Amino acid sequence: AQSVTQLDSHVSVSEGTPVLLRCNYSSSYSPSLFWYVQHPNKGLQLLLKYTSAATLVKGINGFEAEFKKSETSFHLTKPSAHMSDAAEYFCVVSPPPRDSNYQLIWGAGTKLIIKP
Amino acid sequence: EPEVTQTPSHQVTQMGQEVILRCVPISNHLYFYWYRQILGQKVEFLVSFYNNEISEKSEIFDDQFSVERPDGSNFTLKIRSTKLEDSAMYFCARQDSNSPLHFGNGTRLTVT
Secondary structure, X not given: OOEEEEOOOEEEEEOXXXXXXXXXXXXXXXXXXXXXXXXXXXXXXXXXXXXXXXOEEEOHHHOEEEEEOOOOEEEEEEOOOOHHHOEEEEEEEEOOOOOOOOOOEEOOOEEEEEEO | OXXXXXXXXXXXXXXXXXXXXXXXXXXXXXXXXXXXXXXXXXXEEEEEEEXXXXXXEOOOOOOOEEEEOOOOOOEEEEEOOOOHHHOEEEEEEEEOOOOOOEEOOOEEEEEO
């Protein structure tokens, strides 16, 4: 069975400081992992994805995430927060290989708050 | 410009009324999905659609829900008789083989 846990419901950082959004997963297979971002009143946008290639994945807007199998983690980081990063972030897991169905398992989300 | 366009962006309806939410993928894709997100809660899977038929659905997707691809382009989610608890953001997503899901901007459904 697959599951994903986002350890913090809210994270608050000052503009210009590093961001860390934590995600742990449980999977009986080597999963594919994603981070999606949802800005207020907007749709879900893919930030980055891990699909068993490089363990350090670079995404859009300066975000990156590192897949650590030993820790079953896929934490999202950014060196310097910007006000426009304020949004809700979802860690998502899916089981490979892909068959005819493709059901994502969603974390509960982490709301990132940026203080000026 | 989003690769998936959802209309309307906001729908207000009275309890018991039927609503149709529309999704227009810009190019041909293999797989389509509907998800919903009740305010303050997790994103929930509703249904997946492959080769013009439902391939998987969740417990939420009961008899009051249906999906269609009526003209080979639009992908619709119909809720036959809305309830207050159907108020949520509804997201359409498309996917090609081995690629992540790409979502539309969502339709906010408010049932009064």
